[in-house]
Amino acid sequence: MTNAITGFYPPNKGSIYLDGKDITGTAPHKVATLGVARTFQNLALFNGMSVLENILLGRHIHMKPGVFPTALYWWLARPEEMRNREVVEEVIEFLQLESIRNELVDGIPIGLKKRVELARALVAEPHLLILDEPMAGMNQEEKGYMARFILDARAERGISVLLIEHHMDVITGICDRMLALNYGEMIASGLPKEVVKDPRVVDAYIGGAHG
Amino acid sequence: MFYRLSGVHHNSYVSESRLYRIPADRNLALFFLALGLVAPLLVGSLYLNSYLLPWLVWTAAALGLNLVTGWAGQLHLGYAAVMAVGAYSAVHAAKFGIPWEFALLIGGISASVVGSLFAFAALRVKGLYLALTTLAMQFVMDWVLTHSPAISGGSHASLQAPTFALLGQPITSDIGLYYIAFSWCLLVTVFMLNLRRTGLGRALVAVREKDYAAAILGVNSFYYKIVAFATSSFIGGVSGAVLVATFFFLAAPEQFSVTVSIQVLAMVIVGGLGSTIGTFFGVALILLAPGVVNGIVAKGAIALGLQLNVETLAHIPTATYGALIIIILMVEPLGLGKLYGNIRDYLMVWPFDQLKR
Structure with missing residues (x-):
């Protein structure tokens, strides 16, 4: 479903609406300019660049990079770079990434990588933020941090968040509405605490416990 | 007096985004610029x-x-x-x-x-x-x-x-x-x-x-x-x-x-992909090393009094040059630029270890 919204795979049937506009089949790089940002289940940071540079890439749609700004950096590119750097620093502070901003992303722990990816998605100032298993491979403490960051991002920035998760504690803890899918088919939707009790959801996700 | 920087501190985003963040790097670059002039x-x-x-x-x-x-x-x-x-x-x-x-x-x-x-x-x-x-x-x-x-x-x-x-x-x-x-x-x-x-x-x-x-x-x-x-x-x-x-x-x-195409690619790879300073080294090696090795072999043969025939004299430098490229890429697959970076990083903190980047 994520890949359909972000334009990687066109849907087999049905269409996708964003803010009332049909975006079915739009190329991924254009979907980004419409205010959709996402993170990946299996991290997709750019190795060989620092945390700061990775997050700055999130500002891409708000910048106009090109050959001439690069050649005439001092006159054409610097003001833009500095403006965007300020936005990035705000998010870095928000996600408490100050101490690692100049580290290469290759070498930081996975919990932080996930946070950098969230930062990269946030600096794009999206309307819709899609988080694909942001808690995968995290320990309880890191999960707690991440949940707090997601809630704060939503509260402070007014972003709609689409969260894909299978950690029931996280979902019931921070989600407003829940939609359960089983092999691409909707099996339940509604308030999280009701959905997790739905027998079909229990059957598909938790399994077996038919008292 | 001999002293070392205790870390690098910038007070503004502009100063942090300089081409050379460390004075030593900047001075070295300016020195080579002047040398070129x-x-x-x-x-x-x-x-x-x-x-x-x-x-x-x-x-x-x-x-x-x-x-x-x-x-x-x-x-x-x-x-x-x-x-x-x-x-x-x-x-x-x-x-x-x-x-x-x-x-x-x-x-x-x-x-x-x-x-x-x-x-x-x-x-x-x-x-x-x-x-x-x-x-x-x-x-x-x-x-x-x-x-x-x-x-x-x-x-x-x-x-x-x-x-x-x-x-x-x-x-x-x-x-x-x-x-x-x-x-x-x-x-x-x-x-x-x-x-x-x-x-x-x-x-x-x-x-x-x-x-x-x-x-x-x-x-x-x-x-x-x-x-x-x-x-x-x-x-x-x-x-x-x-x-x-x-x-x-x-x-x-x-x-x-096509030989030239491959030679330029070799310069880039030996120098280091994505490395600017490495490219300078890579070009120097690919372009100038054959001549230098040639000279050394010819002079060495005369100094040692060896009677080498023309063909051997022609082949030894080529072989040495090839071996040089292989050795460099085995020691540091990321090329001469990375090799320079390693040496620089080592010297930068020598004999201490507080300063990174």
């Missing part, structure tokens, strides 16, 4: 024009290839063809009476047009297939050059370049030509250094590392690949033209053959 006073015209000048021009050319192969991650085996387009169009323009400064520009632009037109077709495939497609471009260009007398002046002919001139002043002195090469190399180097801190550089790395993740951030990877090809072709085209104008003085098809 006064080089004509320090070395004889033989060294100046047969070693330094080609080194600078080839470095500019290799930096252009580094943009497409190192930064954007697209293997390019047809770079000499692009240089040929630039060289031939500039020479023809100059023969037509257009001033050289515009002729160089025409060379760059036509190379850029040919390069990006080709990239439009070639970029539909990736990786090794792209490499093969660019190789095809090289062969097409070779064929066009040798089969169209209107461009090359005939199959085994060469095209005499008109005397180089700037603002109507003919430049014939060795020193003048050296400064032309020096300025061009400086321009390209500054561009490549700027790439490290602009959105363009970041977008290119993003395309190289993970194109799906780049797309989700709004980076149109096809567009940036084309930009990389166009820019690198422009640099290659002007470098080819400068090479002909200041070093070869005539243009011939074999100056831009």
Whole structure:
């Protein structure tokens, strides 16, 4: 479903609406300019660049990079770079990434990588933020941090968040509405605490416990 | 007094985004810049024009290839063809009476047009297939050059370049030509250094590392690949033209053959993909090492009183040179640029270990 919204795979049937506009089949790089940002289940940071540079890439749609700004950096590119750097620093502070901003992303722990990816998605100032298993491979403490960051991002920035998760504690803890899918088919939707009790959801996700 | 910096501290984003964040790096760069400026006073015209000048021009050319192969991650085996387009169009323009400064520009632009037109077709495939497609471009260009007398002046002919001139002043002195090469190399180097801190550089790395993740951030990877090809072709085209104008003085098809393409690629790989300083080292090694090794072997044979026959004398340097490349890439697969970085990092903190970057 994520890949359909972000334009990687066109849907087999049905269409996708964003803010009332049909975006079915739009190329991924254009979907980004419409205010959709996402993170990946299996991290997709750019190795060989620092945390700061990775997050700055999130500002891409708000910048106009090109050959001439690069050649005439001092006159054409610097003001833009500095403006965007300020936005990035705000998010870095928000996600408490100050101490690692100049580290290469290759070498930081996975919990932080996930946070950098969230930062990269946030600096794009999206309307819709899609988080694909942001808690995968995290320990309880890191999960707690991440949940707090997601809630704060939503509260402070007014972003709609689409969260894909299978950690029931996280979902019931921070989600407003829940939609359960089983092999691409909707099996339940509604308030999280009701959905997790739905027998079909229990059957598909938790399994077996038919008292 | 001898002292070490205790960490690097910046007070503004502007100061943190300088090309050289550490004074030692900046001073070293300024020192070499000054050395380059006064080089004509320090070395004889033989060294100046047969070693330094080609080194600078080839470095500019290799930096252009580094943009497409190192930064954007697209293997390019047809770079000499692009240089040929630039060289031939500039020479023809100059023969037509257009001033050289515009002729160089025409060379760059036509190379850029040919390069990006080709990239439009070639970029539909990736990786090794792209490499093969660019190789095809090289062969097409070779064929066009040798089969169209209107461009090359005939199959085994060469095209005499008109005397180089700037603002109507003919430049014939060795020193003048050296400064032309020096300025061009400086321009390209500054561009490549700027790439490290602009959105363009970041977008290119993003395309190289993970194109799906780049797309989700709004980076149109096809567009940036084309930009990389166009820019690198422009640099290659002007470098080819400068090479002909200041070093070869005539243009011939074999100056831009497939061997040259592979040699420039070797310069980039030995120097380090994506590394600017590494490219300088890489070009020095590929371009100048054969001559140096040759000299050492010849002198060594005489000093030791060995009677080596001509063939052995010719083969030993080639073998040594090949072995040198293999050894360097085994010691540091990321090339001479990384090797330099390692040594620099070590010396920077010696004998302490507090300062990183």
